[in-house]
Amino acid sequence: MTIYIDVSAAVNSRAGLGRYARSLTQAMIQEMDAPPTLFYNRTAQAQTLPEWSGIPQRSIRLGYKPWRMMVWLAQLMHFSFKRLTPGAELFHATEHLLMPLGGVPTVLTVHDLIYKLFPKHHKRLNYLFLNAAMPLFVRRADAIITVSQASKNDLIRHYGTPDNKITVVHEAAAPHFRVVPDSEIARVRAKYNLPERFLLSVGTIEPRKNLSRLVECLARLRRDDRNLQLMVVGAKGWLYDDFFARLEELDQRDTVRLLGYVPDEDLPAVFRAATVYVMASIYEGAGLPVLEAMACGVPVVSSRESSMPELGADVPRYFNPYDVDNMTDVLGIVLSDDRLRAEMAVAGPERAARFSWRRAARETLRVYQGVM
Numbered sequence: 001m002t003i004y005i006d007v008s009a010a011v012n013s014r015a016g017l018g019r020y021a022r023s024l025t026q027a028m029i030q031e032m033d034a035p036p037t038l039f040y041n042r043t044a045q046a047q048t049l050p051e052w053s054g055i056p057q058r059s060i061r062l063g064y065k066p067w068r069m070m071v072w073l074a075q076l077m078h079f080s081f082k083r084l085t086p087g088a089e090l091f092h093a094t095e096h097l098l099m100p101l102g103g104v105p106t107v108l109t110v111h112d113l114i115y116k117l118f119p120k121h122h123k124r125l126n127y128l129f130l131n132a133a134m135p136l137f138v139r140r141a142d143a144i145i146t147v148s149q150a151s152k153n154d155l156i157r158h159y160g161t162p163d164n165k166i167t168v169v170h171e172a173a174a175p176h177f178r179v180v181p182d183s184e185i186a187r188v189r190a191k192y193n194l195p196e197r198f199l200l201s202v203g204t205i206e207p208r209k210n211l212s213r214l215v216e217c218l219a220r221l222r223r224d225d226r227n228l229q230l231m232v233v234g235a236k237g238w239l240y241d242d243f244f245a246r247l248e249e250l251d252q253r254d255t256v257r258l259l260g261y262v263p264d265e266d267l268p269a270v271f272r273a274a275t276v277y278v279m280a281s282i283y284e285g286a287g288l289p290v291l292e293a294m295a296c297g298v299p300v301v302s303s304r305e306s307s308m309p310e311l312g313a314d315v316p317r318y319f320n321p322y323d324v325d326n327m328t329d330v331l332g333i334v335l336s337d338d339r340l341r342a343e344m345a346v347a348g349p350e351r352a353a354r355f356s357w358r359r360a361a362r363e364t365l366r367v368y369q370g371v372m
Helices: 008-012 016-031 064-076 124-140 149-159 182-191 211-221 241-249 267-273 288-295 308-312 324-336 338-352 357-371
Strands: 002-006 037-041 057-060 088-093 106-110 143-146 166-168 198-202 229-233 256-260 276-279 300-303 317-319
Touching (some): 002 016, 008 016, 008 037, 016 288, 016 357, 088 357, 106 124, 106 357, 124 149, 143 357, 149 166, 166 357, 182 267, 198 211, 198 267, 198 288, 211 229, 211 241, 229 267, 267 288, 276 288, 288 300, 288 308, 288 338, 308 317, 317 324, 324 338
Parallel strands (some): 002 037, 037 057, 106 143, 143 166, 198 276, 276 300
16 A cells, blocks of 8 residues: 655646646655655656656656646546556645545645636636535645635635645745855846845746736836846746737847746746745735745745735835836835845845745655544
8 A cells, every 4th residue: 555646747848837746746756765656648848857766656648738637527427537547545635636546545746826816827728627626626635735725715615625724834945045155146136147135926827926027027127227137037837818909018138138038047046136026916826936036045036915925924025016107006015115125135045045845745644544
């Protein structure tokens, strides 16, 4: 008998769900007496993760969309996929896809209900699938983990999920997110041609990240600070045409740089090189970059929506992400006050250290024990 963890997101993606699955699973391996078996759907984008060599693994090879449809239809028809997980004692679905396993206890991590709260911010087919399938997955799971109290509240409010079925297990910044030496900052500054003064945003380019309003803030701030620029780390996601149109309208093409994917080994120094890290999102299930930025000792200015204040507490400065005037005012105050930024930079690592993947692994194991 063994515990299975679905690591499909880690194998196939570098984005937020992939980071969660990879970081949690690595911590779980360290905490468990016997290693789990790692289950994943290997798509064309799959990558090999060397740290998991020697860990038991089982995989299938199907496209992303066909596999999702198969799982949903099997849930609807009560058709068990138990043969894919022989000897399973428990199955943990770390992304929004729960296999039907006929009597095997299951744990489902729900990261957010963005598709429910902001349907216009999702691609049509993805919205239709999640809106139809997630209520079923949530009901069928024996226990649910959410990555924030905000996401737990959303589940209770929108799906009527019992409070005692949901456990909040916060994410954490990986250990390599820390205050790095000046030599590292100089290295990445040269590698990516980073300016002396810049705002930093990390995340996939999509409507929820609120980058269009952030660009408008930048245009206003540059009236008094001509050297200020915006660096965006992250791939193009979906529905990003409005963002690029706004760049053109505000004539900010030369002051906003899209760095695309930045390797993990460079990210801490890129954070540290920033004048201010900005989390402009109108919603985040976890808001992990807030913790990563604080761990690296960079001042954080953030939206006050959803999970962000839950993570940052009183260390960042917060704004209303729907109000460009308020966003500009708060950013302007922090950018103009060297002493304030220094104090925020010092307080950040201490706050971030309250969260750890070891703690997340232990809390997750307690959820397992509750349903086994």
